[in-house]
């Protein structure tokens with residue numbers, strides 16, 4: 001068994017153990033394998049081991065890889081997206097996890113309309129308040145959603161956040177509980193919105209994220225090793 005397959009097996013086991021304690025179904029937790037800096041052959045190993053969603057941070061890097069990875073996979077954009085890269089991004093990505101402004105959403109809506117598609121997006125929220133992180137402020141979420149639901153070629157299907165950069169459990173979990181609370185607020189205001197995904201949790205903190213309700217974890221290091 002390759003080390004990547006072995007790491008994925010361990011990851012799935014830990015997710016299953018965590019879910020068991022919460023009486024949650026582990027099949028509800030989607031794994032996005034984050035493949036920045038990982039060459040296509042190693043990405044292929046992960047796909048052959050059952051990974052179905054791949055996440056990339058940069059449009060250019062993703063463009064150089066998509067053709068080389070084969071299988072039943074979807075690609076998610078998880079990094080900051082510049083408006084002038086939206087066109088290219090839509091050539092590759094099935095879902096954009098990092099929508100953090102009205103203008104970016106509008107651009108995705110426009111280019112999606114030209115292609116006759118509806119693009120699934122997540123809204124990225126900066127729940128830690130760290131200035132180095134992208135994402136809207138928690139108190140901006142409801143207003144942004146109210147504008148995005150008017151865009152015909154965008155589907156808002158969830159929220160994404162990155163936990164605080166610390167190993168203090170309370171601080172990190174607060175970020176995740178904040179995102180869950182925002183999603184509950186949005187759901188109660190927009191009853192027709194199918195806000196399915198809470199994308200939160202990376203290699204260092206995915207267990208806490210699942211404990212706070214995550215159903216989409218974005219994992220790089222724990223699958224592919226240190227970058």
Ligand SMILES: *Cc1c(COP(=O)(O)O)cnc(C)c1O
Pocket residue numbers: 034036057078079162202203204218219220221222
């Ligand atoms: C790199 C990255 C990840 C994965 O990080 P690891 O700590 O390697 O698991 C997840 N989400 C985003 C947005 C990233 O940029």
